[in-house]
Amino acid sequence: MMKIITLEQIKGALPKIDLISSIEEGFVAYSGGRATVPPVGELLLDRGEVHIKYGYISGEPYYVIKIASGFSENSSLGLPSGNGMMLLFSQMTGELISLLLDEGYLTEIRTAVAGAIAAKYLAPSTVNKIGIVGTGMQGRLQLKYLQSIINCTEVLVWGRSEENLSRFKAEIGKEKFHIDTTLDASRIMRECNLIVTATSAKDPVLFSSDLQPGTHITAMGSDTPEKQELDPDILKKADLVVADSIPQCLLRGEIFKAIQAGAIRQENLTELGSIISGTTKGRTSNGQITVADLTGVAVQDIKIASGVYQAL
Structure with missing residues (x-):
């Protein structure tokens, strides 16, 4: 059964993960040829942009599709500039395993972690x-x-x-x-x-x-x-x-x-x-x-x- 994970649950889970080591492993898999990452999908709008990133790592259980948006003028409306979600699917069956309603938060976190790794x-x-x-x-x-x-x-x-x-x-x-x-x-x-x-x-x-x-x-x-x-x-x-x-x-x-x-x-x-x-x-x-x-x-x-x- 597909699991919906809210932003509050996501924030509670992050301290349990060694994000530095995990994302380092992702970079190593990518540069080592073990990851399939198609070109970025992109929508450039008048007031913002939407990025669609997706792929999988060989030998791991899931593939992921991520939608993330950035609307830099949202602060004037009292809204966050970023939004989005991630979808987690089984590599074995194609079944949708989880919908992560992160509102763009996981993109912010994984970006910051990459900066620390660099x-x-x-x-x-x-x-x-x-x-x-x-x-x-x-x-x-x-x-x-x-x-x-x-x-x-x-x-x-x-x-x-x-x-x-x-x-x-x-x-x-x-x-x-x-x-x-x-x-x-x-x-x-x-x-x-x-x-x-x-x-x-x-x-x-x-x-x-x-x-x-x-x-x-x-x-x-x-x-x-x-x-x-x-x-x-x-x-x-x-x-x-x-x-x-x-x-x-x-x-x-x-x-x-x-x-x-x-x-x-x-x-x-x-x-x-x-x-x-x-x-x-x-x-x-x-x-x-x-x-x-x-x-x-x-x-x-x-x-x-x-x-x-x-x-x-």
């Missing part, structure tokens, strides 16, 4: 200050999951308005972080050696002229061909450019934009799953500049949806 393998050994570009939910969640990976409490946050920055500081400042805020994005580049971008920008926010040696940048926000957070020359200057999915990043995200601009070439890319498995090298010195372009891969949805179902 930092685990690519950040310098000593992080002096964390830079967060963006004041939305994803910026908050990135800090939450970085806590278990990075021993640093100094944080600089960039936003487009003092109101948004004040709200972010009021909410996150209650935790263990020391939060400073800025309207000047160049400060993030000058002062922070671990930077996470989480905006819906369509033009670069960070520029190579401010890039410091030893910096790691995880770009989370550019998940469509239209979006861009980084100056392509940042990727050109990087010693290592990492994709969650090379085929997907050739069609969307910072890598797509940088290749279009002639700043980098496909043969210079590596995948996060290959670094996790040890097949390829990640950061090899604290002086390296590294960039991870994470556009979101269905294996993350497969692992988190399966984990929630099995935990309940």
Whole structure:
């Protein structure tokens, strides 16, 4: 019998799951050729966008179809910007096993976990200050999951308005972080050696002229061909450019934009799953500049949806 899982139940199940290890396994399966992940389905609407991601991992019991939407102007209506659900099916019979009414929450969580994983393998050994570009939910969640990976409490946050920055500081400042805020994005580049971008920008926010040696940048926000957070020359200057999915990043995200601009070439890319498995090298010195372009891969949805179902 198909099981309907509510958002409240999902939130109760998540602490029972080792999300870092589980999603690492998903990335390794993907880069190792054990996952089938078709191209992203996409609806671009006047006021928002809808992404459909789906796939399966060989040898596991389920396949997953995920629908997730983002409507950035919803805050003016008092509504969350994200919504959606995940459907869990049996690989053996095609039976619908579970409907996870997550309202986009699991997408937010698995995205933040991926950011923490990228930092685990690519950040310098000593992080002096964390830079967060963006004041939305994803910026908050990135800090939450970085806590278990990075021993640093100094944080600089960039936003487009003092109101948004004040709200972010009021909410996150209650935790263990020391939060400073800025309207000047160049400060993030000058002062922070671990930077996470989480905006819906369509033009670069960070520029190579401010890039410091030893910096790691995880770009989370550019998940469509239209979006861009980084100056392509940042990727050109990087010693290592990492994709969650090379085929997907050739069609969307910072890598797509940088290749279009002639700043980098496909043969210079590596995948996060290959670094996790040890097949390829990640950061090899604290002086390296590294960039991870994470556009979101269905294996993350497969692992988190399966984990929630099995935990309940």
